[in-house]
Amino acid sequence: MSGRGSARRSPLAQIAITSVILSALLIVITLLTDGFGDRVLVRVVTVMLVNVALTVALQMFMGNSGLSSFGHVAFMAIGAYSSLWFTLTPQEKSRTLPDMPETWIMHGWHTDFLPASVAGGRRGGGGGGAAGHRTGAPARRLLHHRHLRAADRGAHHRAELGPDDARQPHGVRHPGSDDAVDRAGRGGAGGDRGAALPRIAGGPAAARRAGRRGRGGQYRHPHRVGALGAWVASIFITGAAGALWAHFITTFSPQAFYIGETFIIVAMLIIGGSGSVSGAVIGAVLVSLSSEWLRRLEGWLNQHRSDGTIIGQIIPIELRGFAEIVIAIAMIIILIKRPAGLTGGREIGLDGFWGRARRVKGQKGVEPGVG
Amino acid sequence: MTLGLVVVYGILRLINFAYGELVMVAGYGLLLFGNTQLAWPLVALLSILSAVIAAVIMERVAFRPVRFGSANTMLITSFAVSTLLQNVTLLAISPRPQAVRLPAFFVESVTVGNLRLRIVDIASIIVSVLALVILTVLVRRTTIGIALRAADDFTMTRLLGVRANLLISVAFAISGLLAGIVAIFWVGRSSLVEPSVGLQPVLIAFIAAVVGGMENLKQCWAATCSASCGWACRRGCRRRCWTTATRCCSAS
Numbered sequence: 033m034s035g036r037g038s039a040r041r042s043p044l045a046q047i048a049i050t051s052v053i054l055s056a057l058l059i060v061i062t063l064l065t066d067g068f069g070d071r072v073l074v075r076v077v078t079v080m081l082v083n084v085a086l087t088v089a090l091q092m093f094m095g096n097s098g099l100s101s102f103g104h105v106a107f108m109a110i111g112a113y114s115s116l117w118f119t120l121t122p123q124e125k126s127r128t129l130p131d132m133p134e135t136w137i138m139h140g141w142h143t144d145f146l147p148a149s150v151a152g153g154r155r156g157g158g159g160g161g162a163a164g165h166r167t168g169a170p171a172r173r174l175l176h177h178r179h180l181r182a183a184d185r186g187a188h189h190r191a192e193l194g195p196d197d198a199r200q201p202h203g204v205r206h207p208g209s210d211d212a213v214d215r216a217g218r219g220g221a222g223g224d225r226g227a228a229l230p231r232i233a234g235g236p237a238a239a240r241r242a243g244r245r246g247r248g249g250q251y252r253h254p255h256r257v258g259a260l261g262a263w264v265a266s267i268f269i270t271g272a273a274g275a276l277w278a279h280f281i282t283t284f285s286p287q288a289f290y291i292g293e294t295f296i297i298v299a300m301l302i303i304g305g306s307g308s309v310s311g312a313v314i315g316a317v318l319v320s321l322s323s324e325w326l327r328r329l330e331g332w333l334n335q336h337r338s339d340g341t342i343i344g345q346i347i348p349i350e351l352r353g354f355a356e357i358v359i360a361i362a363m364i365i366i367l368i369k370r371p372a373g374l375t376g377g378r379e380i381g382l383d384g385f386w387g388r389a390r391r392v393k394g395q396k397g398v399e400p401g402v403g
Numbered sequence: 404m405t406l407g408l409v410v411v412y413g414i415l416r417l418i419n420f421a422y423g424e425l426v427m428v429a430g431y432g433l434l435l436f437g438n439t440q441l442a443w444p445l446v447a448l449l450s451i452l453s454a455v456i457a458a459v460i461m462e463r464v465a466f467r468p469v470r471f472g473s474a475n476t477m478l479i480t481s482f483a484v485s486t487l488l489q490n491v492t493l494l495a496i497s498p499r500p501q502a503v504r505l506p507a508f509f510v511e512s513v514t515v516g517n518l519r520l521r522i523v524d525i526a527s528i529i530v531s532v533l534a535l536v537i538l539t540v541l542v543r544r545t546t547i548g549i550a551l552r553a554a555d556d557f558t559m560t561r562l563l564g565v566r567a568n569l570l571i572s573v574a575f576a577i578s579g580l581l582a583g584i585v586a587i588f589w590v591g592r593s594s595l596v597e598p599s600v601g602l603q604p605v606l607i608a609f610i611a612a613v614v615g616g617m618e619n620l621k622q623c624w625a626a627t628c629s630a631s632c633g634w635a636c637r638r639g640c641r642r643r644c645w646t647t648a649t650r651c652c653s654a655s
Contacts, residue, residue, distance in 0.1 A: 094475075098473075098475065099475065100475045100478050100479060102482070291486075291602075295482065295483075295486050298479060298482065299483070302479055302483075349494065349495065351494060352490075352493050352494050352498065353489075353490035353493045353494055354494070356486060356487075356490040357487060357490045357491060357494065360483045360484075360486045360487035360490065361487060363479070363483040364465055364480060364483045364484065364487070367469055367472070367476055367479060367480050367483065368468040368469055368480075371469070371472055371473075371476050
């Protein structure tokens with residue numbers, strides 16, 4: 033559905049229009065949610081916005097390289113733990129992470145919420161970005177190799193596990209939620225030797241370099257151009273999203289950055305379409321909101337089932353993981369029927385979707401970026 | 404487990420994330436059939452059969468429609484299938500670990516010198532080596548094995564008259580068979596089965612498959628042993644070396 037108007041516009045104008053439309057969509061959802069005043073819905077939409085950032089970051093890599101990455105949440109963890117490290121006061125660091133030596137880097141230094149939350153990029157994202165830059169070179173070497181996914185998954189697992197005592201929850205300082213630190217302090221008595229260290233150096237600079245390189249990545253040969261740039265920029269945004277998420281959730285453990293989160297982000301991208309930013313945003317919005325609706329439906333069914341109504345006769349078992357099952361089925365159907373996702377690898381514009389997605393030989397659907 | 408992964412990878416170039424769920428299916432098979440009056444060998448056989456059937460159904464329903472898609476599509480499909488099966492089990496059975504009824508010899512042990520060896524551990528090593536030998540013979544000496552090896556160039560294999568659907572189903576059935584055998588020893592170690600029971604062995608198998616190379620059964624087997632030893636060491640060497648060795652063989 034490529035409109036004639038879109039064809040006449042310059043690529044820059046089309047990108048600008050797409051950006052405005054997608055931003056407007058997110059702003060409208062946020063304002064509407066805020067207007068309703070439902071606190072649960074506000075939390076859902078906040079997490080949805082973080083998911084949008086994560087999905088766009090994943091799209092940046094997958095869409096440009098044509099490869100899958102199941103390890104991005106590890107960099108989200110680095111961003112989250114970096115923001116934890118920077119926002120805690122030295123006293124809180126000593127209390128929350130009692131096994132951490134006081135001579136460690138930046139132990140006596142901390143920042144408030146506002147500077148720490150400036151997109152999380154300078155602090156939390158910096159950690160992820162720098163780590164991404166370091167892993168970028170081996171990733172680029174692996175780009176022609178099918179085993180990248182497994183290698184990436186290995187990195188993910190290392191970041192997730194760490195020392196056993198790193199599994200304890202940790203708190204992030206957040207306005208109006210000082211108790212989070214105390215909660216984490218009580219839960220995290222085992223210390224945090226395994227928490228990801230902040231790596232500031234090279235974060236923003238790496239992202240700027242990534243921006244220059246990454247722009248060339250889209251719609252070119254997936255294995256060559258812009259792969260490293262796309263990787264670094266993607267990791268930087270993932271780290272920043274992790275920092276934002278950490279400041280919102282305030283108490284978390286390394287287990288939060290594992291298979292469940294990976295599945296949700298990958299599902300968002302696949303359902304929306306990995307070939308375009310519009311697909312990533314639309315997928316994140318759809319999956320986030322439908323997940324919440326399905327969880328509410330699950331709760332409603334379980335409640336009425338136990339009340340002895342006819343629902344109890346129809347559904348004999350207590351429903352659990354209903355949302356994940358529906359999302360997994362939707363994902364499989366999309367992969368079978370429309371592997372390029374709902375957007376078909378095209379960007380949204382004033383006249384509908386624009387851009388041309390490549391048809392893969394032997395498939396009914398289209399899958400851009402995959403050769 | 405690595406051998407099962409390699410068999411499917413060799414023909415479809417698919418790293419099957421849902422492979423751990425075949426272990427889970429066989430584990431719940433042990434639970435289900437173990438609660439009947441059937442003799443234990445029959446229970447084990449039926450459990451392995453359930454993993455084989457699950458593998459073939461998985462291939463037919465989820466992987467066959469995306470067979471001509473990219474490697475990414477198949478990989479992500481396997482991820483979705485894995486999540487789906489885990490959550491269905493969570494929904495239909497229970498998120499809590501369930502105790503599996505096992506025969507007495509699973510907890511019996513023999514003493515050799517200063518070593519106290521569990522019979523199930525010895526059986527685990529023997530079965531692992533046997534699986535490697537049988538699979539090697541199957542791949543090298545039988546018609547179906549030659550077809551599996553030739554399937555590296557799948558289009559040519561089909562042009563030569565090999566039935567593609569049958570060949571792929573056989574590959575999945577073999578991987579299901581191996582997953583079923585793994586499940587008996589893996590579940591047998593703790594006598595518990597839960598929806599995520601296949602996650603840990605499949606992670607070791609992935610690492611080993613990458614380290615050992617996806618093309619060579621023997622190298623994969625050796626790499627799995629190394630990876631499992633490393634895994635056990637990472638856990639702080641809380642278990643004895645002998646236990647580590649048997650764990651290696653289960654993962655292999």
